[in-house]
Amino acid sequence: MIKSCFILESGSTEKGVFPFYQRLTIGRHSTNDVTLADRMVSKQHAVVGRVKGRIVVKDLGSRNGTFVNGEKVEKAILLSGDRVKIGSTVLRFFREEESGKTDLDGSSTTSRGVQQLGEYLIEAGIVDEFTLLRVLGEEEKSQTIDQMLLGTGILDDLSIARSLAKQLKVPLIRLKNREIPQEVTSLIPVKVAKTHLLVPVKKSEGKLLLAMANPLDSDAIQALRLMTRMKIEVAVAPREDILEAFVRIYPVEFLDQVLQGAPDDDEVTIDL
Numbered sequence: 001m002i003k004s005c006f007i008l009e010s011g012s013t014e015k016g017v018f019p020f021y022q023r024l025t026i027g028r029h030s031t032n033d034v035t036l037a038d039r040m041v042s043k044q045h046a047v048v049g050r051v052k053g054r055i056v057v058k059d060l061g062s063r064n065g066t067f068v069n070g071e072k073v074e075k076a077i078l079l080s081g082d083r084v085k086i087g088s089t090v091l092r093f094f095r096e097e098e099s100g101k102t103d104l105d106g107s108s109t110t111s112r113g114v115q116q117l118g119e120y121l122i123e124a125g126i127v128d129e130f131t132l133l134r135v136l137g138e139e140e141k142s143q144t145i146d147q148m149l150l151g152t153g154i155l156d157d158l159s160i161a162r163s164l165a166k167q168l169k170v171p172l173i174r175l176k177n178r179e180i181p182q183e184v185t186s187l188i189p190v191k192v193a194k195t196h197l198l199v200p201v202k203k204s205e206g207k208l209l210l211a212m213a214n215p216l217d218s219d220a221i222q223a224l225r226l227m228t229r230m231k232i233e234v235a236v237a238p239r240e241d242i243l244e245a246f247v248r249i250y251p252v253e254f255l256d257q258v259l260q261g262a263p264d265d266d267e268v269t270i271d272l
Helices: 109-123 129-136 145-151 157-168 190-196 218-228 239-249 251-259
Strands: 004-010 017-020 023-027 046-051 054-059 066-068 071-073 075-077 083-086 089-095 198-204 207-212 231-236
Touching: 004 109, 017 157, 054 066, 089 109, 109 129, 109 145, 129 145, 157 231, 157 239, 190 198, 190 218, 190 239, 198 239, 207 218, 207 239, 218 231
Parallel strands: 207 231
Antiparallel strands: 004 017, 004 089, 023 046, 046 054, 054 075, 066 071, 066 083, 083 089, 198 207
């Protein structure tokens, strides 16, 4: 789900990686997505957004300016590897290629993107080579950027959800121990919920509220709008919350999935 991010290479803030989705603000004030405690940084210093498929950084009339690769800019298109300097902070931009193609050597753009981001993180001193190799070697299949960042402990499910909610201006909800009526959960088949990592939370006056790990999944939202004939409202929930909720609200379906294919002479124990 994370396709772009900014990596802190130097500066006053402690956080190492800032995911970018649609719009990210940078400045000294605490309401920004990236808050920099630096007197050389304006309260609302710069904004990064998407313009016709490109990622653009724009200075917001700051006193000391915004620099890309050492050049002062008012507005600039960012390419993967570019360095943005604001005050004394340097943020390196990373963007994964979005073609999803496989090269002749069998490597996908996703795996190459993970490798490139890993190199950037090592250069920034956020992770060491040993840790990165350990994480990338844990899975036989190629990892996504999300899995790599989670595996190294740089980000967690909750921080990713918070970034999504703030940038997309949608609510963040927690699902742990939340009771959801069966009349609501029955609106979405378990296969659809599991495939798209979403949980129906509440229905009211022709509206259905969905908790989604990826609220940018517009195809799922449109399909569910047609399936339920209801207006779909979206909130963000941490991925681990959604997985935990699946077992609580679809216990029979998950039990059937586990039992299917299990040898008759094997004992299967599940905590429901």
